[in-house]
Amino acid sequence: MRLSRRLASTTVAVALVLPVSGAAIAHARVHPAGASPQRGAPAKAGEPFGAACRIRVAGSQVTADCHNPYPRTDSVTLHVECTRWWDLDSDGTAVKAGPAQTVRLSGRCWKEVESAWVSHRKAR
Template sequence: MRLSRSLASAAVAVALLLCLPHDASPHARVERPRAEEPELFGAACHSRITGSHVTAYCHNPYPDVDRVRLHIECERWWDVDSDGAPVEAGPAQTVRLDGRCWKEVRSVWVSHQKR
């Protein structure tokens, strides 16, 4: 008798699961919110220091315009550091930036600004 009761309750459970809508089933696919995709922006830049002269090339592979600026920090305290004028690097465009110190260069970096 016990065997038939357990079979009956199992059959009822299976029947109930089959009657449930797809969204309520335990194996329903849950839609997770999509993570926000990173913004594709910013030219790839590389710089070269030759003595007291600095040259940087920036290539923008993205559709948005990137305004790039060359910043040069000079080694000597009396040598004036410089921040170059912004140059627009359009889509698929490579731009050249250059500057110099009177003597040695301490560091160089390029900043990016979205137009």
């Protein structure tokens, strides 16, 4: 009886955690820290879009400098995934990078940084 209760509670815990952590891991592997400058999502053909971002990790601090050379405003957000299981991952607030504008985003972990990436959206 005791084994079945443990098995049931473990199964429920794994079922609740897997969908969330699986999506985060898949996204983090696509955008590892220290990667080359990233471009935004592709826009319509012939319409350039997306700020170029440089991400720097120094210990537990993450800084991203994003420059938007295009005429359309890009809304950029910094995402930081921490190495330790108890360290909280963070998603920054969206910052609008207007045409020919450079913005700086920052985030941190308590200990080591696993990965960091910048997401892009067309500002309305």
